[in-house]
Amino acid sequence: MLATVIGGVASPAQAQDAVCVIDPITKVKKCRIEITIEGPDAGDTTVNIGTGSVVFRWERYSWGTTDARGGPGPAFVDFFCTPRTSTSVAADGTETTTTELGVYYNIILIRIDTNETVIFDFVCVYPGDPVPDPPPPPPTEEEFRNAAEPVLTFETELNPRVAFGGITGLDTWFWCADPGQTPVGLTLRGWTAAATVDPVGMAWNIGGTAEDGFQRTACGSEEDPAVTWQPQTKGTYAVEFVSTWAGTWTLTYDGFPAETFPLGPLDFPSPAIDYDVDEFVGVLSE
Incomplete structure (x- = not known):
């Protein structure tokens, strides 16, 4: 300040x-x-x-x-x-x-x-009255991001399911359930931040036995998956899903009019998922 x-x-x-x-x-x-x-x-x-x-x-x-x-x-x-x-x-x-x-x-x-x-x-x-002082600083975008994380973080869906696991040479589908426009609020240091944000980007990052990555602007669905991934090597993979949000937030303070500012893009990674990939080996029979 x-x-x-x-x-x-x-x-x-x-x-x-x-x-x-x-x-x-x-x-x-x-x-x-x-x-x-x-x-x-x-x-x-x-x-x-x-x-x-x-x-x-x-x-x-x-x-x-x-x-x-x-x-x-x-x-x-x-x-x-x-x-x-x-x-x-x-x-x-x-x-x-x-x-x-x-x-x-x-x-x-x-x-x-x-x-x-x-x-x-x-x-x-008047004598004895407090002198008018500036208000405290408004919430920062990082403070808002921390407060909004529990609300805006969501996970990916995949098929075959985690319990079954993937198979080499077989497609694994990724998609997500789009939560749509989401209101989020925060009160800090006397300020109130009210935001309306939309998911504008999705990223699937695959690590572990092999690495790959995909970026999309929509969640897709099980019938029309956003990502089709075909593992080639048996092993354990880590699948991380990151949603990106953007929108506007309105800041108000006691006695101050509301002011609207752009917000984002903000990234919210979901916890990584351990995904095991097995392989089927064909056996020739006489």
Whole structure:
């Protein structure tokens, strides 16, 4: 995460001495204290959040505090925070009026790849309130891949079945049951990633006694297999099936609008299958 921070100096409270007057009728002395507190000004900040193609730029600009003079102030003072005032009375009758002046911030969120402004907002921060900080980074594609793996991983089908095994010189068929478009969700660091992905590629990798490999864009079926493989050597083979997925994901964060990004391609290998191949030897008879 890259951050650039400018400023950030807190202003102290400004308290006046008690002003006391004696009521000419009741002869009771009344005292009044006025206190003005300015919120701490955290200054300007620019932060890039995210990685790869999912990157936002979060900007915070300080406009300072409300006009402390109570007058018209600058021409744009109407856009500043309204002073927050409270009054308390002590046991001795002393009345204390506290005026809190908030710091006015302009908050901007920009999507880097399109330069689109996603958020353009203003926030008032009074003394004691948290300063607006950038959100945590959104989920990375790798984090999403890890979360989606249990949902998107599926296995190959083959004939002859594993229990029977293959035979040299005889075709073995490979196919898969296409799960079709699949929704996947992930919540991480306050972000919600909702994705819709499709299987766009399948790969069968054969290792062990001999090696071979096949890539297809569709699963096929038992009636119309995606791959026909004919082993020539007796032995144990390892059959690995990898499905490739692609689609889009929509990222949302508290108070942030949804943004859609491309996702993938993502590869999900299924556990390798041990596949034994035997051979039949013909015997000549007289």
